[in-house]
Amino acid sequence: MNMRVAHIARNTFREAVRDRVLYNLIAFALLMSGAAILVGQISIDIERLVVVNLGLTAVSLFGMVIAIFIGIGLVSKEIDKRTLYTVLSRPVRRWEFIAGKFFGLAGTLVVNTLFMAAGVFAALLYVSRHFQHSDGWIMVALYFIVLQFLIITALALLFSSFSSPLLAAVFAFSLFVIGSFAEDLRGFAAMTQGVTKWLASGAAYLVPNFSALNIISMVAHEQGVSRQLIFYNTAYALIYTTMALSGAVLIFERRNLK
Amino acid sequence: MKSARRTAMVAGLLALFSLAGSVFLLRRLDQLRPAGTLEDVLYLPSPKALKRLSLGYDGLMADVYWTRAVQYFGSQHAAGSRHFELLAPLLDIATTLDPHLVVAYEFGSHFLTVKPPNGAGMPQHAIELVKYGIRNNPDNWKLYYDLGFIYYMDLKDYAGAADAFAQGALLPGAHPWMKVLAGRMAEHSGETQTARLMWTATYQETRDPNIRANAGAHLRALQVDEDVTALEALTARYHEKTGQFPSTFADLEKAGMLRGVPRDPLGHTYKLMADGRIEVREPDDFPFIEKGTPPFYTPPRMPKFLPDDYAGKR
Amino acid sequence: MRPPGCSLSLRPQLLIIFYSDIASMAAIEILGLEKTYHVGFWRKKPKCALKPLHLEVEDGEIFGFLGPNGAGKTTTLKMLMGLVFPTGGSARILGMEINDPRMKAQIGFLPEQPYFYDYLTARELLNYYGQLSGIHTDRRKISEILERVGLPKDGDVQLRKFSKGMLQRAGIAQAILHDPKVVFLDEPMSGLDPMGRREVRDLTEQLKREGKTVFFSTHILSDAEALCDRVAIIHQGTLQGVGAVADLTASVQGKVEIVWQGNTVPASIRGLGADCHVTGDTVRAVIAEVKQDAALEALRRERLRLIALVPVRTSLEEYFMHKVQDAEQAAAVRV
Numbered sequence: 001m002n003m004r005v006a007h008i009a010r011n012t013f014r015e016a017v018r019d020r021v022l023y024n025l026i027a028f029a030l031l032m033s034g035a036a037i038l039v040g041q042i043s044i045d046i047e048r049l050v051v052v053n054l055g056l057t058a059v060s061l062f063g064m065v066i067a068i069f070i071g072i073g074l075v076s077k078e079i080d081k082r083t084l085y086t087v088l089s090r091p092v093r094r095w096e097f098i099a100g101k102f103f104g105l106a107g108t109l110v111v112n113t114l115f116m117a118a119g120v121f122a123a124l125l126y127v128s129r130h131f132q133h134s135d136g137w138i139m140v141a142l143y144f145i146v147l148q149f150l151i152i153t154a155l156a157l158l159f160s161s162f163s164s165p166l167l168a169a170v171f172a173f174s175l176f177v178i179g180s181f182a183e184d185l186r187g188f189a190a191m192t193q194g195v196t197k198w199l200a201s202g203a204a205y206l207v208p209n210f211s212a213l214n215i216i217s218m219v220a221h222e223q224g225v226s227r228q229l230i231f232y233n234t235a236y237a238l239i240y241t242t243m244a245l246s247g248a249v250l251i252f253e254r255r256n257l258k
Numbered sequence: 259m260k261s262a263r264r265t266a267m268v269a270g271l272l273a274l275f276s277l278a279g280s281v282f283l284l285r286r287l288d289q290l291r292p293a294g295t296l297e298d299v300l301y302l303p304s305p306k307a308l309k310r311l312s313l314g315y316d317g318l319m320a321d322v323y324w325t326r327a328v329q330y331f332g333s334q335h336a337a338g339s340r341h342f343e344l345l346a347p348l349l350d351i352a353t354t355l356d357p358h359l360v361v362a363y364e365f366g367s368h369f370l371t372v373k374p375p376n377g378a379g380m381p382q383h384a385i386e387l388v389k390y391g392i393r394n395n396p397d398n399w400k401l402y403y404d405l406g407f408i409y410y411m412d413l414k415d416y417a418g419a420a421d422a423f424a425q426g427a428l429l430p431g432a433h434p435w436m437k438v439l440a441g442r443m444a445e446h447s448g449e450t451q452t453a454r455l456m457w458t459a460t461y462q463e464t465r466d467p468n469i470r471a472n473a474g475a476h477l478r479a480l481q482v483d484e485d486v487t488a489l490e491a492l493t494a495r496y497h498e499k500t501g502q503f504p505s506t507f508a509d510l511e512k513a514g515m516l517r518g519v520p521r522d523p524l525g526h527t528y529k530l531m532a533d534g535r536i537e538v539r540e541p542d543d544f545p546f547i548e549k550g551t552p553p554f555y556t557p558p559r560m561p562k563f564l565p566d567d568y569a570g571k572r
Numbered sequence: 573m574r575p576p577g578c579s580l581s582l583r584p585q586l587l588i589i590f591y592s593d594i595a596s597m598a599a600i601e602i603l604g605l606e607k608t609y610h611v612g613f614w615r616k617k618p619k620c621a622l623k624p625l626h627l628e629v630e631d632g633e634i635f636g637f638l639g640p641n642g643a644g645k646t647t648t649l650k651m652l653m654g655l656v657f658p659t660g661g662s663a664r665i666l667g668m669e670i671n672d673p674r675m676k677a678q679i680g681f682l683p684e685q686p687y688f689y690d691y692l693t694a695r696e697l698l699n700y701y702g703q704l705s706g707i708h709t710d711r712r713k714i715s716e717i718l719e720r721v722g723l724p725k726d727g728d729v730q731l732r733k734f735s736k737g738m739l740q741r742a743g744i745a746q747a748i749l750h751d752p753k754v755v756f757l758d759e760p761m762s763g764l765d766p767m768g769r770r771e772v773r774d775l776t777e778q779l780k781r782e783g784k785t786v787f788f789s790t791h792i793l794s795d796a797e798a799l800c801d802r803v804a805i806i807h808q809g810t811l812q813g814v815g816a817v818a819d820l821t822a823s824v825q826g827k828v829e830i831v832w833q834g835n836t837v838p839a840s841i842r843g844l845g846a847d848c849h850v851t852g853d854t855v856r857a858v859i860a861e862v863k864q865d866a867a868l869e870a871l872r873r874e875r876l877r878l879i880a881l882v883p884v885r886t887s888l889e890e891y892f893m894h895k896v897q898d899a900e901q902a903a904a905v906r907v
Binding site for chain 1: 609650653654655656657673674676677679680681682683684685686687688689691692696700701703704705706743746747750756
């Protein structure tokens, strides 16, 4: 791997850690332990269901918030503080900067998710006393959540490469919401006719597809996940991330850093 | 500068290729999860809970569920499936979220009632759905029409149908033929004529392409049934007179019983069989026909609607 | 990238390097560099930030790039650093194109008022920049650099605890960390106290002694006067002149501020055209530098106690104000 990309990634990770991003884990831990205790006392038979649903949803939301709010600042903060100037006046190419920033935040999110995953499993152990075979699917759900983080991080970078941080956050968040309904959106598009159909389908295919990546309720109901789904979801997430990052690089390469 | 241009080119190509790749993968994913979105319905079976969870955006959620219902029906129908268990809950959720979604009641009255493979075969559920719609939209005469339609077509409950049409006819803006229908129900005579009137009304009034295509196919089927009945009566009379069946339509013409070669609603000539029966040339083109099919004919798994029914005049 | 057999195609590159070695008397060559921004949201109006600029900076000189705020100094520097793309023209640094990574490994840049990564310590910051420059930075090397910029004891303090002056020093440290041949400093003196200014001045002279080229921008004439071999003066995006500072600013009269104890202004001093302010029991008077001796003489005669005599720093705004005023007066006389 390109060493400069690695150095920038490492510095981005260090920034997130030192700026106390991982403090969200405390809130998460409180939420999980509170939920485990409450659920253990009030709902019989569905403790597992509630813990898995709540835990994975919280992992997803916490991570999304981090991905969006740090993602939009990755570039603009370095411009505001003029640190980007000192980086780009060195033998660092602009695409290396974007790639480094992406891998740094992605790494932060992976580490954050690992901690949260431990929390979910701990709460699960607390309410059901033992693990069972189907709990392995929770790992798959967590993996899909991380894939979602990659997509949204790349999108946040893309939007922040041409708009203000606030607008970029709005864009990224809207795409997260719209992407969660991506399959319905393609359904809508399929119902229209003529030119509209082309335009609507085009838009629907451009939106990131988070619905196939969200298997929280499936997993909570102890349903298995097919290998094909894992394979295609992985391929899709990586390719979509590449697309968004290439877009970010394309825009950033031409940008005048006023 | 040169390296910057190269980076831009690589990034541009990468973006294009990954765009194509993502569309391809999305299609694979959609195939992989044919009922992907619909599984969600099962996890939240209570429409009321869903209404609360939609945080006040229930209008939008209703639209989403309505789309899911149409998609579900369309994909199951296209696959030739005989199972439509999710159609009723999907329509229930959509109408609970937005009780004024009239198109959903209309859709339900048509596709919940009919037996598989053309519908879910749940006329009682459809009646409840439409009655719920009437409670929430008491001024909409079309819902009374839909209700009467189910009573008449699927349950053969003439009293119930007459009641529904008569009530609807009193509403402001009601189409004049509501009164006619109420009268017909009371007499319950001339069933083909009544059916034709109702399907024509549906064809003209609906704005839903699926319902329109369905109505168009039914209208053509009624025409075929009527033609075949009339033509077979002619061949029977010919047989009575001459002791043998006509071998061509020309024989009937010579006997002065027919003018020209009769054609079906799609413009093909009818076939005259050796035993005096009449058949259509392309039975697959006429779903819902009861007469004019070859012996032991099995209709295709999925009824063939014609594209011009969708694009038909509004 | 290139197959090893293709040695012929390498030859033109070699020729260019050879050629540039001969011609590399100039560390920086600016050939008609210009920049027009488009401002506004709907109907974008062109705004000229820099008219075509021609400039050559010799190898090993300290070159001052002077101009009032908003004159186009930072835009020029940003174009040289490849941060902003020029609308026209070109520039070469050490004989290489802008954005050439080989060139960038040999230059250092201090942007105007940098904040830096405030979650890092000074050591971590320098280590990071060293990695990006592709050089090996050990503890000793970083300590040396910190010593050089006057932060010997602050290496392990997070930058968020640094004062503005300390940040500026850290900024200079990162600019000279990788032993660059050309150093670009954008307003290196701003935000520094007199001691700090002095240190930056010493540092710059030291860089020159090491054979480096220093290109720095400022809007304060005296900073340039004390340091530069040559300066270029730029105003409203247009180059006004290049040469030694003294030659260029000969028309500007220096001023001094004289402070003495008392609450009256002797008529003899008032007669020198002084601009006087009385506060409590001290009087401050600003007069032209050439009349300084006469004023001191007058104070001695009046037996007034002198408290301070300070040269007033002339900023380029004043210089241009004078120039503009002179031009207007000349025009008025002609009418």
